[in-house]
Amino acid sequence: MNAAVNPCLDIRSLSAVLPNGVRVLRSVSLSVQPGEVRALVGESGAGKTMIGKAVLGVLPPSVRIVEGDILLEGEDLGRLQPKARRTLMGARTALIPQDPLTALNPSRRIGPQMTDRLVRILGWSGQRADIRIRQLLDEVQIRDPDRVTKSYPHELSGGMRQRVLIAAAFAAEPRLIVADEPTTALDVTVQKQILRLIAQLQREHGTAILFVTHDLGVVAKISQKVSVLYAGKVVEEAETAALFASPQHPYTRALMAATPRYTNPFASLKPVDEAVLAGLASEIAAADQAWRRPHG
Amino acid sequence: MLLQRFLIRLLTMAITLFGVAVVVFVVIRVAPGDPIAMMLPPGATDADIARLRALYGLDKTIVEQFFIWLAGVVRGDFGTSISLRQDVLGLVFNRLPATLELAIVALLMALAIGGTTAILGARERGTAVEAGIDIASGAALSIPDFLWGLVLILLFGVLMPVFDISGRVSPQLDLPFVTQFYLFESLVRLRFDLTKDLLGHMLMPAVALALPLAAIISQLLKQSLKEVLDLDYVVLARVKGFSETQVILREALKNAALPTLTLVGVQFTFLIGGTVIVERLFSYEGLGNMAIDAVINRDLPLIQGIVLVFALLFVLINLAVDMTYAVLNPRLRHG
Amino acid sequence: MDDGRISRHGSGAKLWLAGGWLLLALLAALFAPLVAPQDPLAQDLMFERLPPFWMSGSEPGFWLGTDSLGRDLLSRLIFGARIAFVVAFAAALAACLVGSTLGLISGYFGGWADRIISRVVDVWMAFPPVLFAILLVAVLGTGLSSVIIAIAVIDWTRFCRVIRAETMGQARMDYVENARIAGYGRIGIMLREVLPNVVPSIVALLSLEMGIAVIVEAILSFVNLSISTDDPTWGGIIAEGRLSIHQAWWVLVFPLITLILTVLSFSQFGEGLKARFDPVLR
Numbered sequence: 001m002n003a004a005v006n007p008c009l010d011i012r013s014l015s016a017v018l019p020n021g022v023r024v025l026r027s028v029s030l031s032v033q034p035g036e037v038r039a040l041v042g043e044s045g046a047g048k049t050m051i052g053k054a055v056l057g058v059l060p061p062s063v064r065i066v067e068g069d070i071l072l073e074g075e076d077l078g079r080l081q082p083k084a085r086r087t088l089m090g091a092r093t094a095l096i097p098q099d100p101l102t103a104l105n106p107s108r109r110i111g112p113q114m115t116d117r118l119v120r121i122l123g124w125s126g127q128r129a130d131i132r133i134r135q136l137l138d139e140v141q142i143r144d145p146d147r148v149t150k151s152y153p154h155e156l157s158g159g160m161r162q163r164v165l166i167a168a169a170f171a172a173e174p175r176l177i178v179a180d181e182p183t184t185a186l187d188v189t190v191q192k193q194i195l196r197l198i199a200q201l202q203r204e205h206g207t208a209i210l211f212v213t214h215d216l217g218v219v220a221k222i223s224q225k226v227s228v229l230y231a232g233k234v235v236e237e238a239e240t241a242a243l244f245a246s247p248q249h250p251y252t253r254a255l256m257a258a259t260p261r262y263t264n265p266f267a268s269l270k271p272v273d274e275a276v277l278a279g280l281a282s283e284i285a286a287a288d289q290a291w292r293r294p295h296g
Numbered sequence: 297m298l299l300q301r302f303l304i305r306l307l308t309m310a311i312t313l314f315g316v317a318v319v320v321f322v323v324i325r326v327a328p329g330d331p332i333a334m335m336l337p338p339g340a341t342d343a344d345i346a347r348l349r350a351l352y353g354l355d356k357t358i359v360e361q362f363f364i365w366l367a368g369v370v371r372g373d374f375g376t377s378i379s380l381r382q383d384v385l386g387l388v389f390n391r392l393p394a395t396l397e398l399a400i401v402a403l404l405m406a407l408a409i410g411g412t413t414a415i416l417g418a419r420e421r422g423t424a425v426e427a428g429i430d431i432a433s434g435a436a437l438s439i440p441d442f443l444w445g446l447v448l449i450l451l452f453g454v455l456m457p458v459f460d461i462s463g464r465v466s467p468q469l470d471l472p473f474v475t476q477f478y479l480f481e482s483l484v485r486l487r488f489d490l491t492k493d494l495l496g497h498m499l500m501p502a503v504a505l506a507l508p509l510a511a512i513i514s515q516l517l518k519q520s521l522k523e524v525l526d527l528d529y530v531v532l533a534r535v536k537g538f539s540e541t542q543v544i545l546r547e548a549l550k551n552a553a554l555p556t557l558t559l560v561g562v563q564f565t566f567l568i569g570g571t572v573i574v575e576r577l578f579s580y581e582g583l584g585n586m587a588i589d590a591v592i593n594r595d596l597p598l599i600q601g602i603v604l605v606f607a608l609l610f611v612l613i614n615l616a617v618d619m620t621y622a623v624l625n626p627r628l629r630h631g
Numbered sequence: 632m633d634d635g636r637i638s639r640h641g642s643g644a645k646l647w648l649a650g651g652w653l654l655l656a657l658l659a660a661l662f663a664p665l666v667a668p669q670d671p672l673a674q675d676l677m678f679e680r681l682p683p684f685w686m687s688g689s690e691p692g693f694w695l696g697t698d699s700l701g702r703d704l705l706s707r708l709i710f711g712a713r714i715a716f717v718v719a720f721a722a723a724l725a726a727c728l729v730g731s732t733l734g735l736i737s738g739y740f741g742g743w744a745d746r747i748i749s750r751v752v753d754v755w756m757a758f759p760p761v762l763f764a765i766l767l768v769a770v771l772g773t774g775l776s777s778v779i780i781a782i783a784v785i786d787w788t789r790f791c792r793v794i795r796a797e798t799m800g801q802a803r804m805d806y807v808e809n810a811r812i813a814g815y816g817r818i819g820i821m822l823r824e825v826l827p828n829v830v831p832s833i834v835a836l837l838s839l840e841m842g843i844a845v846i847v848e849a850i851l852s853f854v855n856l857s858i859s860t861d862d863p864t865w866g867g868i869i870a871e872g873r874l875s876i877h878q879a880w881w882v883l884v885f886p887l888i889t890l891i892l893t894v895l896s897f898s899q900f901g902e903g904l905k906a907r908f909d910p911v912l913r
Contacts, residue, residue: 053531056534056535057534061422083539086539090535090537093535095531099528102527102528102529103529103531105533105551106551107550107554108547113529120542121538308750308753312754315754315757316754316757319758320758320766323770438842438895438898438899442853443887443894446869446887447887450876450880450884568759569760569762571759572765573761573854576853577853584759588762588765588854591765592856599766603759603762603766606758607758
C-alpha cells in the first residue's frame with residue numbers, strides 16, 4: 001500500500017454501543033487527509049468526543065465498538081496487537097485535551113510530563129528531548145521555558161497549561177492530532193490566542209487535525225472540512241466554506257440558526273428548531289430498527 | 297507553615313502522652329490485690345511488707361506516687377520491675393526491637409500485598425480478577441489478626457509443618473549479636489543463615505498481622521486508583537503510548553497513594569496494637585508478650601512503662617505520617 | 632448505576648447468609664441445654680481426644696470429638712455461644728450508648744465539648760487495645776461483668792469517632808437550619824433531626840462491634856483472663872486446642888471456624904443492614 005494515497009485517518013462505518021444497548025455511534029464514516037483540519041461539530045452528547053477517543057483507543061471500558069474500522073495511514077488499528085498499537089499511536093498521534101486543568105498530573109513537574117513520550121516511548125535521549133521541548137515551548141510563545149518545565153501544574157495559569165499541552169502534542173511530530181474542544185474550558189480572551197496558536201503550529205508542521213468542537217465559530221476559523229454530527233450519526237459532510245454558504249441538512253441549518261454570530265450577530269440566540277429534531281429522531285429510530293434486525 | 301504544623305502536633309502529642317500516663321496510673325492503682333504480697337514468701341511479717349511498700353513508693357498517696365513516677369519518667373527512670381527486679385527501661389528496650397522488627401516486616405508485607413493487589417485490581421477493573429480480589433480482601437479485612445494467627449498455626453504448623461510457629465529464633469543457634477535488632481544485625485553482618493532463621497520464625501506472625509492491613513490498603517488504593525484512572529491526565533498518558541501498567545505506576549500511583557497514606561498510619565498503630573496478642577500466640581519474645589506477663593504478675597512499674605512506650609510509638613507514627621503527607625503533597629508544600 | 636444494582640444484589644444474599652448463621656448460633660445459645668448432645672462439663676477419661684464423627688475411632692454422640700479431658704466439643708461450643716452472645720450484646724450496647732452519645736454531643740455542639748471529647752479519644756487511641764483490655768480485666772478481676780465493662784470502656788471510641796464525623800456533616804445541612812428557624816431547641820433538633828440520620832451508621836457499627844466483642848472475649852479467655860469459671864467459652868476452647876494442637880487438631884479447628892463465621896457474619900450483617908436502611912445508598 002502506498003501511504004501517499006491513503007488518508008491520514010479513515011473511519012469506516014464505525015458503530016459503538018453502551019452496555020444497555022444504546023448506540024452512541026451509528027455507522028460513522030469520515031476521513032482526514034494529511035495536513036488537513038477536519039472539524040467534527042455537534043451538540044454535547046452527539047458522540048463527537050467518543051469518535052476522538054475511539055480513534056486514540058481510549059474509549060471507556062463500557063463503550064463497545066460493534067462494527068467498522070479505523071485506519072491510520074492505511075493501517076487497520078483493530079488488527080494490531082495492543083503493544084504494537086500503543087507504540088504506533090504514541091509515535092503518530094497526539095491529543096490536545098479539553099481541560100488543561102485536569103490534563104496535567106498535579107504531582108509531576110511540567111518538563112518530564114512533556115518529554116516522557118519522547119524518551120520512554122520513542123527512545124530519544126533525554127538531551128534531545130529537552131532541546132525539542134524548548135523549541136516547541138518557544139513556538140507556543142512561552143518565553144521562560146526553564147521556569148515552566150520546573151513548575152508543577154498548579155503553578156501555571158490555564159492558558160499557560162494549554163500552551164504546554166499544545167507544545168507537547170506537536171513535540172513528536174505526530175501525523176494526526178485529535179483536538180478535543182481545546183478552547184472550551186478557557187477564558188474567552190485566551191480562547192482566541194490558543195486557537196490562533198493551534199492554527200499556526202498546524203500550518204508550520206503540516207499536521208492533520210481532527211478538531212472536535214460544538215462551536216461553529218471555531219469551525220469557520222480553523223477547519224477546511226466539516227462533519228456535522230447528531231446523535232452519533234454524521235448528518236452532513238462538506239468543505240467548510242461550502243457548508244456555511246449552503247448548508248444542506250435541516251439540522252445543520254438549525255444549528256447555524258442557533259449560532260447567531262455568523263448569520264446575524266444581532267439576532268437573539270435561538271434553540272435548535274423542535275420540528276427539525278423531531279424529524280431527525282424518527283429518522284434515527286427507523287435506522288436503529290433496521291440496524292437491529294441483522295444484528296439480532 | 298510546615299514548622300508551625302509540626303510544633304502544634306508536638307504539643308498535642310505531649311498532651312496525649314500525659315493523658316495516657318494519667319489513665320494507666322489511675323487504672324492500675326484502683327486494682328484490688330496487693331502486688332507486694334505476691335512477691336513475698338508466705339509467712340512474711342507486716343514489717344517486711346511495709347518495708348517493701350516503702351521501697352516501691354506504694355505507701356504514699358496516689359497523687360504523690362504519680363508525680364514521683366512522672367518526674368522519674370521525664371528523667372528516663374521508669375522504676376524497677378517488681379516481678380523481674382530489673383530496670384523497667386532496660387527491660388523495655390531489650391524487648392522493643394523484637395516487636396519493632398516484627399511490626400515493620402508485617403507493614404512491608406501489607407504494603408507489598410495490598411499494593412500489588414490494588415494495582416492488579418485497578419488494571420483488571422470490571423473483570424473476574426477484580427471481583428476475586430474484592431472477595432479476598434473483604435475476608436482478610438473482616439477476620440482479625442488473632443484468628444489469622446490461629447489459622448496459620450493450623451495450616452503451616454500442623455497440616456503442613458513448614459514454618460516455625462514458636463519463638464523468635466531457633467534456640468540451638470549461636471547468636472553473635474550485640475544489639476536486639478537481630479534481623480537488621482544479621483543483614484549487616486551478612487549472616488544470611490541467621491536472617492533466614494529469623495524470617496522463618498517471623499513469617500507467620502507477620503502474615504497474621506499484615507493480612508487485615510493489606511486488605512485495607514488494597515481496597516483503599518484500588519478505589520483511589522480507579523478514580524484517578526478516569527482523569528484526563530491519565531487518558532493523555534495512554535494516548536502517549538504508555539501501557540496500562542505503566543500508566544498506573546507512573547501517573548496514577550503517587551496521587552492515589554496520598555489519601556491511602558494517612559489511613560495506613562492509623563492502621564499501622566492498630567497493627568502494632570495487634571502484636572500484643574499475636575506475639576503471645578506465637579511465643580515471640582517481644583514487648584507485647586512481656587506486657588501480658590506483666591499484667592498477669594501485677595507488675596505495676598513494668599505495665600506503666602510498656603503502655604507508655606506503646607503510646608509514644610503510636611503518637612510518633614501519627615506525627616511521621618502527618619509530616620510525610622505535608623512534604624509529599626506539592627500543593628500543601630507550596631502553600 | 633449498574634454496578635450499584637449488582638453489588639446490592641450481592642449484599643442482599645450476604646445479609647441473609649450472615650443473618651442465618653447468627654440466628655442459628657443465637658438459637659443454639661438460647662436452647663443450649665436442649666440441643667447440646669452431652670453435658671459440656673462432663674469429663675470422661677475413657678473418651679479423651681475422640682476425633683470427629685467421620686474419622687475412625689469416633690464415638691456416636693460426640694459429633695465433633697472430645698478434648699483432652701474427654702469433654703464433648705460440640706456441646707462446649709453450643710454452651711460457649713451463651714457467653715459469646717451475652718458479651719457481644721451487652722458490651723456492644725454499652726460501648727454504643729457511651730460512644731454515640733459523646734459523638735453526637737461532640738459533633739453537634741462543637742466548641743469546648745468537642746475539644747475535650749476529641750482529646751480523650753486521642754488518649755484512648757494511643758493505647759494498644761488488647762493490652763488495655765487485658766489490663767482492665769486484670770484490674771477489675773475476672774468475671775463476665777468485668778469482660779463486658781472492659782470491652783465497652785475500650786471500644787466506645789469507635790462509635791464516638793464515626794458518629795461525631797457524621798453528625799458534623801448532618802449539622803451543616805439545610806434541614807437543621809430550617810428546624811432552628813422553626814424554633815426547635817438545640818437538643819430537640821439533635822434528637823429529632825440529626826439522630827435519625829446517623830442511625831444506619833450506628834446500627835452497622837453496633838453489629839461490627841458485636842463481632843469484635845466476641846473476639847476480645849476469646850482473646851481474654853485465651854490468656855486465661857476471661858470469666859474464669861468452668862463455663863465453656865470459645866476462647867477457652869481455643870486456648871485448650873492450641874495446647875493440644877498436635878494431638879487433637881479438631882479442638883482448635885471447630886471453635887476457630889465458629890469464631891470466623893460469627894465475626895464475618897456480624898460485620899456483613901451490619902453492612903447489609905446499613906445498605907438496606909441508608910436512604911443515600913439506597
